[in-house]
Amino acid sequence: MKTKNGASEIAKKIKLIIFDVDGTLTDGCIYMGPEGEAMKAFSARDGMGIALAHKGDIKSAVITGRSSRIMAKRGKELKIDALYQGCVDKRGAYEELKLKLSLRDEEIAYVGDDLNDIPLIQQAGLGCCVGDAVSEVKELALVVADYPGGKGAVREILEFILKEQGKWDSLVSTFTGKKAAEGVSQ
Amino acid sequence: MKTKNGASEIAKKIKLIIFDVDGTLTDGCIYMGPEGEAMKAFSARDGMGIALAHKGDIKSAVITGRSSRIMAKRGKELKIDALYQGCVDKRGAYEELKLKLSLRDEEIAYVGDDLNDIPLIQQAGLGCCVGDAVSEVKELALVVADYPGGKGAVREILEFILKEQGKWDSLVSTFTGKKAAEGVSQ
Amino acid sequence: MKTKNGASEIAKKIKLIIFDVDGTLTDGCIYMGPEGEAMKAFSARDGMGIALAHKGDIKSAVITGRSSRIMAKRGKELKIDALYQGCVDKRGAYEELKLKLSLRDEEIAYVGDDLNDIPLIQQAGLGCCVGDAVSEVKELALVVADYPGGKGAVREILEFILKEQGKWDSLVSTFTGKKAAEGVSQ
Amino acid sequence: MKTKNGASEIAKKIKLIIFDVDGTLTDGCIYMGPEGEAMKAFSARDGMGIALAHKGDIKSAVITGRSSRIMAKRGKELKIDALYQGCVDKRGAYEELKLKLSLRDEEIAYVGDDLNDIPLIQQAGLGCCVGDAVSEVKELALVVADYPGGKGAVREILEFILKEQGKWDSLVSTFTGKKAAEGVSQ
Numbered sequence: 001m002k003t004k005n006g007a008s009e010i011a012k013k014i015k016l017i018i019f020d021v022d023g024t025l026t027d028g029c030i031y032m033g034p035e036g037e038a039m040k041a042f043s044a045r046d047g048m049g050i051a052l053a054h055k056g057d058i059k060s061a062v063i064t065g066r067s068s069r070i071m072a073k074r075g076k077e078l079k080i081d082a083l084y085q086g087c088v089d090k091r092g093a094y095e096e097l098k099l100k101l102s103l104r105d106e107e108i109a110y111v112g113d114d115l116n117d118i119p120l121i122q123q124a125g126l127g128c129c130v131g132d133a134v135s136e137v138k139e140l141a142l143v144v145a146d147y148p149g150g151k152g153a154v155r156e157i158l159e160f161i162l163k164e165q166g167k168w169d170s171l172v173s174t175f176t177g178k179k180a181a182e183g184v185s186q
Numbered sequence: 187m188k189t190k191n192g193a194s195e196i197a198k199k200i201k202l203i204i205f206d207v208d209g210t211l212t213d214g215c216i217y218m219g220p221e222g223e224a225m226k227a228f229s230a231r232d233g234m235g236i237a238l239a240h241k242g243d244i245k246s247a248v249i250t251g252r253s254s255r256i257m258a259k260r261g262k263e264l265k266i267d268a269l270y271q272g273c274v275d276k277r278g279a280y281e282e283l284k285l286k287l288s289l290r291d292e293e294i295a296y297v298g299d300d301l302n303d304i305p306l307i308q309q310a311g312l313g314c315c316v317g318d319a320v321s322e323v324k325e326l327a328l329v330v331a332d333y334p335g336g337k338g339a340v341r342e343i344l345e346f347i348l349k350e351q352g353k354w355d356s357l358v359s360t361f362t363g364k365k366a367a368e369g370v371s372q
Numbered sequence: 373m374k375t376k377n378g379a380s381e382i383a384k385k386i387k388l389i390i391f392d393v394d395g396t397l398t399d400g401c402i403y404m405g406p407e408g409e410a411m412k413a414f415s416a417r418d419g420m421g422i423a424l425a426h427k428g429d430i431k432s433a434v435i436t437g438r439s440s441r442i443m444a445k446r447g448k449e450l451k452i453d454a455l456y457q458g459c460v461d462k463r464g465a466y467e468e469l470k471l472k473l474s475l476r477d478e479e480i481a482y483v484g485d486d487l488n489d490i491p492l493i494q495q496a497g498l499g500c501c502v503g504d505a506v507s508e509v510k511e512l513a514l515v516v517a518d519y520p521g522g523k524g525a526v527r528e529i530l531e532f533i534l535k536e537q538g539k540w541d542s543l544v545s546t547f548t549g550k551k552a553a554e555g556v557s558q
Numbered sequence: 559m560k561t562k563n564g565a566s567e568i569a570k571k572i573k574l575i576i577f578d579v580d581g582t583l584t585d586g587c588i589y590m591g592p593e594g595e596a597m598k599a600f601s602a603r604d605g606m607g608i609a610l611a612h613k614g615d616i617k618s619a620v621i622t623g624r625s626s627r628i629m630a631k632r633g634k635e636l637k638i639d640a641l642y643q644g645c646v647d648k649r650g651a652y653e654e655l656k657l658k659l660s661l662r663d664e665e666i667a668y669v670g671d672d673l674n675d676i677p678l679i680q681q682a683g684l685g686c687c688v689g690d691a692v693s694e695v696k697e698l699a700l701v702v703a704d705y706p707g708g709k710g711a712v713r714e715i716l717e718f719i720l721k722e723q724g725k726w727d728s729l730v731s732t733f734t735g736k737k738a739a740e741g742v743s744q
Contacts, residue, residue: 022230029336030228032263034255038225039410042402044394045506048486069406077404114234118361134231134341136358150401155506172508175490208602215708216600218635220627224597300606304733320603320713322730411596414588416580417692420672441592449590522587527692544694547676 001156007142010126011164014058015107016081018094018120019154021064021071023113024130027150040070041150049155050078056167058158059101063093065116090120111157113137113149128157187342193328196312197350200244201293202267204280204306205340207250207257209299210316213336226256227336235341236264242353244344245287249279251302276306297343299323299335314343373528379514382498383536386430387479388453390466390492391526393436393443395485396502399522412442413522421527422450428539430530431473435465437488462492483529485509485521500529559714565700568684569722572616573665574639576652576678577712579622579629581671582688585708598628599708607713608636614725616716617659621651623674648678669715671695671707686715 019025025046031038050060059081064071067086075083082100084093098108106125110117113133121127121140128143130153138144143160145153162168205211212226219225236246245267250257253272261269268286270279284294292311296303299319307313307326314329316339324330329346331339348354391397398412405411422432431453436443439458447455454472456465470480478497482489485505493499493512500515502525510516515532517525534540577583583604589596608618617639622629625644633641640658642651656666664683668675671691679685679699686701688711696702701718703711720726 028230030230030233030260031225032228032256032260033225034223034259036259037406039403039405042404044400044402045486047402048488052487070404073406073408074402074404114231115238115358115361116234119363122362136362140362172487175487176494176508176512177491214602216602216605216632217597218600218628218632219597220595220631222631300603301610301730301733302606305735308734322734326734409592411589411591414590416586416588417672419588420674424673442590445592445594446588446590544673547673548680548694548698549677 001146001160002144003142003160005142007126008164010106010142011109011161013107014109014126014161014165016059016061016097016101016103017053017109017111017158017161018061018063018097018124020110020112020114020117021062022066023133023149024111024117025062025074025150025154027148028113028132037068037070040068040074042074043150043152043155045152046150046154047078049158050080052162052171053158054079055171056162056165058161058165061097063087063090063097063120065090090116091123094120094123109157109161111154126161130154187332187346188330189328189346191328193312194350196292196328197295197347199293200295200312200347200351202245202247202283202287202289203239203295203297203344203347204247204249204283204310206296206298206300206303207248208252209319209335210297210303211248211260211336211340213334214299214318223254223256226254226260228260229336229338229341231338232336232340233264235344236266238348238357239344240265241357242348242351244347244351247283249273249276249283249306251276276302277309280306280309295329295343295347297340312347316340373518373532374516375514375532377514379498380536382478382514383481383533385479386481386498386533386537388431388433388469388473388475389425389481389483389530389533390433390435390469390496392482392484392486392489393434394438395505395521396483396489397434397446397522397526399520400485400504409440409442412440412446414446415522415524415527417524418522418526419450421530422452424534424543425530426451427543428534428537430533430537433469435459435462435469435492437462462488463495466492466495481529481533483526498533502526559704559718560702561700561718563700565684566722568664568700569667569719571665572667572684572719572723574617574619574655574659574661575611575667575669575716575719576619576621576655576682578668578670578672578675579620580624581691581707582669582675583620583632583708583712585706586671586690595626595628598626598632600632601708601710601713603710604708604712605636607716608638610720610729611716612637613729614720614723616719616723619655621645621648621655621678623648648674649681652678652681667715667719669712684719688712 026040061082063084108124109126110120110124111128113130127141129137129141130149131145132148145156147153217224247268249270294310295312296306296310297314299316313327315323315327316335317331318334331342333339403410433454435456480496481498482492482496483500485502499513501509501513502521503517504520517528519525584598619640621642666682667684668678668682669686671688685699687699688707689703690706703714705711
């Protein structure tokens with residue numbers, strides 16, 4: 001992972017993370033069938049990452065240019081807090097969501113991969129991208145994942161944020177049975 | 187990307203780009219189900235590239251040997267200007283399209299990956315191929331992408347053409363909000 | 373493959389191997405369609421490995437957090453001895469299975485890839501993980517495969533166990549027609 | 559590609575090539591859906607290779623342990639000469655086919671990837687395997703492809719055979735328009 005411009009400090013304050021879909025929550029493949037889009041390939045490990053973020057009091061949302069029942073199904077399964085589909089310009093959905101949750105830009109992370117993600121990567125406090133994002137996006141993002149989209153990039157970014165917020169060890173300890181260092185003190 | 191024989195000069199004049207499907211717009215997998223072809227795996231980033239090409243006044247077409255409702259669905263989504271399917275010999279469709287759009291060979295780019303793409307790679311002004319094309323095709327193409335088919339090769343080739351035509355920065359600026367250098371002058 | 377803490381000795385006593393599904397028996401992709409999960413990508417070679425394990429008197433089971441008719445279908449095809457789906461905490465299913473088969477922890481291997489597999493990787497005698505497991509899991513597993521999940525990790529681990537039990541050459545000889553060394557003696 | 563034991567000389571006499579399916583004509587993924595096997599991922603380039611082999615007077619067949627309407631669909635599309643499915647022991651189908659076509663073992667090539675392919679890799683004159691075959695198979699095959707199954711291995715092996723038979727350049731020339739060296743002489 002590559003970070004810049006005080007990404008660590010910003011990560012500490014994140015209360016909401018917003019994801020693009022194709023190329024970010026998926027590997028960027030559009031699996032088209034005879035009746036329309038047949039499926040999308042999500043990552044089970046990204047799903048676990050999102051569940052951990054929720055436990056760590058970080059909300060999640062999706063803002064995407066395409067529109068599908070597929071994303072609605074997966075969004076419900078992941079218990080995503082808000083889902084905006086068919087957004088030609090993603091800024092409208094972003095502003096609506098920011099207002100609804102009473103958040104400031106510096107409390108929001110956004111993860112994308114392509115040119116239409118640039119406006120929100122620039123506006124959100126923590127602009128992030130997947131490891132195989134296009135060069136223009138990589139240049140502007142404060143956090144560039146090592147893993148490509150749909151193959152663990154979202155998990156990697158969530159782990160970074162949760163670690164910066166000091167919540168990771170405690171979340172992992174629910175699986176290992178070991179109390180995390182910061183949990184032991186109380 | 188590898189280019190040869192004045193590919194840059196030819197790229198400047200391209201008005202139409204024609205794509206093969208399997209192995210070019212897809213990764214070459216034929217996903218067969220019990221009722222026939224179940225789906226094709228297209229690239230979301232190639233889709234964005236084609237949308238940008240259209241904005242940059244480059245037309246797009248598909249000429250393919252196979253035939254499927256799948257390609258028709260994706261072609262409609264991508265707003266492809268012309269779609270020819272089931273072409274045993276692709277030259278017939280090429281000639282028809284050239285005539286219909288009143289274009290000369292030097293204004294046409296063609297992207298393919300396998301032996302049956304050779305006639306059009308030889309005839310079109312800008313014969314291009316994906317990074318994992320067969321060796322005979324790579325030898326004849328003026329432009330050989332780094333990315334494999336269905337994984338960004340088409341985006342890479344479109345970006346090359348749009349950059350050579352001086353349109354890329356201006357197209358990107360619609361996302362970044364920054365006026366491109368050539369746009370500022372006027 | 374990386375092994376530690378006397379993995380070889382433990383492998384010799386294994387009578388049951390339990391698999392996680394997503395990321396272990398599959399590559400971790402959740403292929404979501406408009407009507408729910410469309411499919412899972414299993415490995416034919418893992419399937420052959422499980423068939424060989426059965427011939428070598430090792431039982432097999434699946435304990436997974438998700439729930440799908442897909443896994444039920446594949447489980448039946450593989451003749452898995454026991455299938456537990458929808459397990460929020462996998463330990464309950466593990467204890468039930470251990471009791472039912474009258475086994476001790478040291479006779480059980482478990483293969484997983486993510487944080488929710490940690491309790492069983494710690495409890496089973498032979499805690500194993502796929503090559504692309506998350507770092508916390510790799511650290512705790514006694515056996516870390518080279519191959520990633522859904523791409524041969526399960527086959528690799530089964531081959532290791534069957535070799536340690538001195539059964540591999542004999543199983544292979546049924547295909548090559550050559551009597552294995554240990555088979556010839558009688 | 560790695561060859562041994564006079565593979566070149568044997569390749570010159572091949573009149574029939576037989577393929578395993580999962581892991582050979584496909585990448586070894588079993589794509590299971592809620593209603594059974596959802597699809598198989600074949601390679602478009604392998605398909606072109608099989609079409610060229612047919613033009614070069616080499617017959618093709620499939621002998622597989624699994625059974626699916628999927629392979630029947632793809633086999634019809636590829637105009638495979640014979641299709642045997644659900645073969646627990648592949649030798650029965652092999653002998654039947656050999657008799658039916660009045661061929662000797664040295665005129666037959668077989669391509670496989672896993673242990674159950676060993677009997678036919680040993681019996682056919684030209685035992686071949688994909689680049690990611692299991693080690694026991696690689697050891698016994700006379701031809702080991704560089705490309706993995708479902709990703710060009712079959713094309714690579716067919717190209718090798720057609721080149722050894724002096725038919726490749728002539729077949730390629732039907733696409734390039736150039737007469738092949740051996741075609742010019744007459």
